[in-house]
Amino acid sequence: MPSITPIPALTDNYIWLVASKYNAVVVDPADAAPVLRVLQEKNLHLQQIWITHEHQDHIAGIAELKQHFPDVVVYGASNIELVDKVLGEGGHFIWQNNVIEVWKTTGHTEHHLSYLLNISGCLNVFCGDTLFSAGCGRAFTQRPEWLFASLQRFNTLPENTLFYPAHEYTESNLHFAKKVEPQNEFIQAAINTLSIPSLPTTLLRERQINPFLRTNKFSVHQAAENFSGSTLVDEEAVFVALREWKNQG
Numbered sequence: 402m403p404s405i406t407p408i409p410a411l412t413d414n415y416i417w418l419v420a421s422k423y424n425a426v427v428v429d430p431a432d433a434a435p436v437l438r439v440l441q442e443k444n445l446h447l448q449q450i451w452i453t454h455e456h457q458d459h460i461a462g463i464a465e466l467k468q469h470f471p472d473v474v475v476y477g478a479s480n481i482e483l484v485d486k487v488l489g490e491g492g493h494f495i496w497q498n499n500v501i502e503v504w505k506t507t508g509h510t511e512h513h514l515s516y517l518l519n520i521s522g523c524l525n526v527f528c529g530d531t532l533f534s535a536g537c538g539r540a541f542t543q544r545p546e547w548l549f550a551s552l553q554r555f556n557t558l559p560e561n562t563l564f565y566p567a568h569e570y571t572e573s574n575l576h577f578a579k580k581v582e583p584q585n586e587f588i589q590a591a592i593n594t595l596s597i598p599s600l601p602t603t604l605l606r607e608r609q610i611n612p613f614l615r616t617n618k619f620s621v622h623q624a625a626e627n628f629s630g631s632t633l634v635d636e637e638a639v640f641v642a643l644r645e646w647k648n649q650g
C-alpha cells in the first residue's frame with residue numbers, strides 16, 4: 402500500500418511524496434534538493450511528477466529532477482512547459498496499479514488540477530492551492546466564483562476524504578476563521594491543538610473549521626454580510642465576500 406508523506410520545502414511548501422516499496426511520485430516539486438535527499442535516504446526511484454498548477458513554487462524543481470531521473474513522467478496542464486502528459490478535467494492515468502483521477506479545480510489559476518488517488522477505499526486528494534486547511538487559495542483568476550464551485554465539488558466527496566494542500570497556512574487561516582466565527586468551538590480546539598505539519602486534513606474537519614466550506618451556516622453568512630455591508634443573496638456571494646475579507650486581513 403502506498404504511503405504519503407510531506408517533504409517540507411521553501412518557507413511553507415509541502416512537496417507530497419507518494420511511495421511504494423521502491424518507487425515514488427512527488428506532487429508539485431518546488432525545489433529539487435529536498436526531494437533528491439529524501440529519495441536517496443529511502444532508496445526510491447522517481448517515476449512520476451504530478452503538477453497542480455503553473456506557479457513557480459510548484460514547478461521550480463522539475464528540470465533538475467528530470468536530469469536525475471530521465472525516465473520520469475511529468476503530468477500536468479497544457480500551460481506548463483515541462484509537462485510530458487497533458488491532463489484536463491476527467492483525465493486519468495495509472496501509477497503502480499492505482500488509477501489517478503484528475504479534476505480541473507479552477508479558481509486559484511485557470512488550469513489548476515487536483516489529483517484523486519484511492520487507497521483501500523479512502524480518497525486522497527492532492528489539491529495544490531485550491532483548498533487549504535481552514536482556508537482556500539487566492540483567486541488569481543479574479544473569478545472567486547470558480548473557486549467556490551471547485552470547493553463545493555470537493556464538498557461532495559466522502560467525509561473521510563484526505564486533502565493534501567501544498568502549503569502550511571493552517572495557523573493563520575484558523576485566526577481568520579476565528580474572526581468569522583468567534584463562537585465555533587472546533588476552530589478554537591484546532592488552534593489549541595495545532596501541530597506542524599497540520600496536514601493532511603479531512604473533509605469532515607474542514608466542514609467544521611473552514612469558513613469557505615461553511616457558507617451555508619447562519620453565523621458565517623451573517624459575518625460575511627457584516628463585512629460587506631450588504632445583503633448576500635446566496636452561498637456564492639457569501640464565499641466571494643469571505644475571500645475579499647481574507648484578502649484584506
Ligand SMILES: [Zn+2]
Nearest residue numbers: 454456509530
Ligand atoms: Zn499557486
